[in-house]
Amino acid sequence: MTTSVSWRHAVLGLGFLILAGVRASQGAPVWAVVFVLAGAANVWLALRGEARAGVPTVPADVDPREVERERARCVAALRKWQVLALGGALLAAGLLAVEPPLAVLGAAAALFAVLRCRRVRRYAATLAPRPSVAPAPSPPGASRHPAAVR
Numbered sequence: 102m103t104t105s106v107s108w109r110h111a112v113l114g115l116g117f118l119i120l121a122g123v124r125a126s127q128g129a130p131v132w133a134v135v136f137v138l139a140g141a142a143n144v145w146l147a148l149r150g151e152a153r154a155g156v157p158t159v160p161a162d163v164d165p166r167e168v169e170r171e172r173a174r175c176v177a178a179l180r181k182w183q184v185l186a187l188g189g190a191l192l193a194a195g196l197l198a199v200e201p202p203l204a205v206l207g208a209a210a211a212l213f214a215v216l217r218c219r220r221v222r223r224y225a226a227t228l229a230p231r232p233s234v235a236p237a238p239s240p241p242g243a244s245r246h247p248a249a250v251r
Contacts, residue, residue, distance in 0.1 A: 107147045114143030168229050175225040179218055186214035 117140030125133035189211030197204040 110143045110147035114140045172228055179221045182214050182218040186211050189214055
């Protein structure tokens, strides 16, 4: 059995354990316990590894048009969330100059939109792959580059 290690969680766990040691040496046992628990949780996540799903399987009764409609819906939703994330980031930057405490709200809105983008992208990855279509053969003597028009 092979175990994959999530290095991101391993590094975070090590950092939390180091921070727990620093807090314990400074005389803050409550924070030391909190950081030990956070470090232990990240070490557990690192050893658990990320379960990778294989290539999505296509059920036999899937309508390719329905998959394409769903893929188009995902692309539209992804664009909407990307625009909202950009708007939230710009709002946060503007509020940072005018009223810094309110910039947190814009940043939170941008972060929420980025997380929704990620969720839509992950969902779209589960859709059946497009069937590979071989390009049409070009007539003899024709250039393969569209810019080379005679």
